[in-house]
Amino acid sequence: MKEIFLFILLFIPLILKAVKKYDFYQGKDYFVQKTIDTKNVEKGIIRAKVDGRFQDFKLVELPEEFLNWNFQRRLSMIEKIKKKEAPDWAGPHNGMVATYGAQREDSRFKINVAVKGMGFLPKKEKIKEVLNLLKTTINDSFEKKVRILESLYKNGKEIFDLTKQVSLELYTDKNFYTQTFLNQMVNPACAIVFLDIPSYKIKCLAQLLHPNNPYLSDYEQDVCEYANLIHDYFHGESSRKSIAVIYYIIEVFDNTPAKGKGKKIR
Numbered sequence: 001m002k003e004i005f006l007f008i009l010l011f012i013p014l015i016l017k018a019v020k021k022y023d024f025y026q027g028k029d030y031f032v033q034k035t036i037d038t039k040n041v042e043k044g045i046i047r048a049k050v051d052g053r054f055q056d057f058k059l060v061e062l063p064e065e066f067l068n069w070n071f072q073r074r075l076s077m078i079e080k081i082k083k084k085e086a087p088d089w090a091g092p093h094n095g096m097v098a099t100y101g102a103q104r105e106d107s108r109f110k111i112n113v114a115v116k117g118m119g120f121l122p123k124k125e126k127i128k129e130v131l132n133l134l135k136t137t138i139n140d141s142f143e144k145k146v147r148i149l150e151s152l153y154k155n156g157k158e159i160f161d162l163t164k165q166v167s168l169e170l171y172t173d174k175n176f177y178t179q180t181f182l183n184q185m186v187n188p189a190c191a192i193v194f195l196d197i198p199s200y201k202i203k204c205l206a207q208l209l210h211p212n213n214p215y216l217s218d219y220e221q222d223v224c225e226y227a228n229l230i231h232d233y234f235h236g237e238s239s240r241k242s243i244a245v246i247y248y249i250i251e252v253f254d255n256t257p258a259k260g261k262g263k264k265i266r
Helices: 002-020 064-082 127-137 142-154 179-186 218-235
Strands: 045-050 053-058 094-099 112-117 164-169 189-194 200-209 243-254
Touching: 045 200, 053 243, 064 142, 064 200, 094 164, 094 179, 112 164, 112 179, 127 142, 127 218, 142 218, 164 200, 164 218, 179 200, 200 218, 218 243
Parallel strands: none
Antiparallel strands: 045 053, 094 112, 094 189, 164 243, 189 200, 200 243
């Protein structure tokens, strides 16, 4: 009996601590990411806790060759959709996101990779205009919505912020964390590879924005609304608003076989 009592005293607190180690919601209906600091992002600098210490990183714009590939592939997929053909799985929409940082209770490893739907984010000065366009046309015909999307990509370099990509964290909630979410909350550094020819890799810092977070700036609220709205625009309205993820571009590589070989291009 004495041995059992000692076990309880010694080990139960450790078990409880392990369970609570990654309780990001802390009883609320939102979380606050504490490993990234965007207060100097307008100056092109972002601060993040990577490999256990805060560091400053300089944002870069996606290079011309990446943009030309990305927009042209998106426009070619729209042409397939117009013809009632199935879109390609390869290309700029499906990014393979590699992360590391935290060991989930069901795995011995901290490393992870997952395919995420990726897209462009309107510039800060353009986002409300684009939001209004999407909101006023969301119930229009499929054909009209396809034309609107086409016009956005044809004018992409003027409309979108070329230092960012955006995605949704669809499956995380207060009761379940995906490995991607867990890793990015602990260590925002990640890499995204796009399966295509040419193939590109971008190394980024991920900022996670919960739509219920009362501390979001006006712009961050717009980002949450945009990321959810552009998803629902074609997939149909979701039952809940999902976490938005801004991927700040830090480095760009050409991973094309033979030509690029993983060479850094930005």
